[in-house]
Amino acid sequence: GQQVQQSPPASLVLQEGENAELQCTYSTTLNSMQWFYQRPGGRLVSLLYSPSWAEQRGGRLTSSAASNESRSSLHISSSQITDSGTYLCAMDQNYNQGKLIFGQGTKLSIKP
Amino acid sequence: EAAVTQSPRNKVAVTGGKVTLSCNQTNNHNNMYWYRQDTGHGLRLIHYSYGAGSTEKGDIPDGYKASRPSQENFSLILELATPSQTSVYFCASGDAGDSAETLYFGSGTRLTVL
Numbered sequence: 001g002q003q004v005q006q007s008p009p010a011s012l013v014l015q016e017g018e019n020a021e022l023q024c025t026y027s028t029t030l031n032s033m034q035w036f037y038q039r040p041g042g043r044l045v046s047l048l049y050s051p052s053w054a055e056q057r058g059g060r061l062t063s064s065a066a067s068n069e070s071r072s073s074l075h076i077s078s079s080q081i082t083d084s085g086t087y088l089c090a091m092d093q094n095y096n097q098g099k100l101i102f103g104q105g106t107k108l109s110i111k112p
Numbered sequence: 113e114a115a116v117t118q119s120p121r122n123k124v125a126v127t128g129g130k131v132t133l134s135c136n137q138t139n140n141h142n143n144m145y146w147y148r149q150d151t152g153h154g155l156r157l158i159h160y161s162y163g164a165g166s167t168e169k170g171d172i173p174d175g176y177k178a179s180r181p182s183q184e185n186f187s188l189i190l191e192l193a194t195p196s197q198t199s200v201y202f203c204a205s206g207d208a209g210d211s212a213e214t215l216y217f218g219s220g221t222r223l224t225v226l
Binding site: 004041042043044045046049088090098099100101102103104105 | 116143145147152153154155156157160170171202204206213214215216217218219220
């Protein structure tokens with residue numbers, strides 16, 4: 001079946017102020033992709049949604065995609081301690097629907 | 113902001129028992145979803161609904177039923193709970209607009225089946 005692989009695969013530790021780069025690769029051609037943020041034990045919050053592989057920006061966050069490589073990236077600039085948490089990417093199974101296939105998540109820890 | 117409320121927050125059940133997880137949304141969204149989250153698997157779709165009276169199977173529906181009695185409420189039912197169903201369950205609501213469907217998630221229900 002369709003799969004989503006995230007890298008770094010499990011966790012990433014950075015110093016405050018450094019930039020973070022998270023990536024997802026997909027096993028099939030996508031319609032669109034999303035990035036979510038989850039605090040420990042908390043709900044998921046949608047960060048960026050990219051239909052048709054468009055680059056999206058939101059504050060210090062940028063998502064980009066290489067549709068010919070079935071790969072997408074989330075870039076966090078000037079990381080802050082409050083950015084710590086788990087980041088998950090997801091692809092739509094049907095365009096504009098909430099039927100998502102998620103990656104396993106990357107736990108980001110920002111140290112002072 | 114959109115509000116999705118799940119209950120209970122934590123549940124301990126015995127093998128073979130019946131468990132019902134509830135979800136309520138006040139956003140008037142047509143679509144609702146049940147996912148489970150396990151370490152190493154991310155979130156996986158169990159059941160979803162396009163509106164009151166509708167339920168559809170997701171990617172891992174075996175062992176689960178769903179019920180959508182109204183626009184606001186969507187339940188996940190485990191008729192015969194098994195230890196393999198120990199997980200964190202998330203409900204979400206959304207509405208596909210002209211371009212994108214943003215999902216709003218609840219805080220999750222942690223279910224332990226002994």
